[in-house]
Amino acid sequence: MPEVTDATFAEEVLRSDIPVLVDFTAEWCPPCRMVAPVLGRLAEERAGALKVVSLDVDRNPETQAAYGVLSMPTLVLFRGGEPARSVVGAQPERRLVEQLGLDEAP
Template sequence: MPHTSRAGDVVVVATDDTFDRDVLQQDGPVLVDFWAQWCPPCHMIAPVLADLARERAGTLTVVKLDTDENPVTPANYRVLSLPTLMLFRGGEVVQSLVGARPKARLLAELDEALSW
């Protein structure tokens, strides 16, 4: 049974102003979902990310950043396609995934990146 330090399926909503605090200054790994309201694949992966936030609470923080409302951060990380998922550890990008994918595949890719 996973350890839960947060209630429910809390996904942190970051902005250009809070990205440093919400992502770069976190001790543990952070998965950032760069998304937009108009992006159908972004909506397809949203429930998967909510599940991840709930199941990995305490070991992985899931953060969403709306690229239309916050254009500076995606430009800084050269986000060109949506959804783009970036896994940060210690303030550095350790993996970047573009496009929606099934939960099992996403978990396998994240677990591989976090295993080192």
């Protein structure tokens, strides 16, 4: 999964032409590792319609603070440069899709 940083966040996420799902993650976070394969599948299945990226909160504190992310993993779906929906914690794929509204029209 591609990684974004404080320096690349605006370009890669906020200016994206398609929705972007950002995985706010940390190396020390076991639930983050659990959700990674689910996010990989989503990225593969929805290539071209959804971009999935990760942001390491320990190395990128500015973006974490800007969006008030306190728990990992936090998944935030950005549409048109704005946070549209978010989910905290590892979830099964079906539940993530439902909670993030990924099957709804943009």
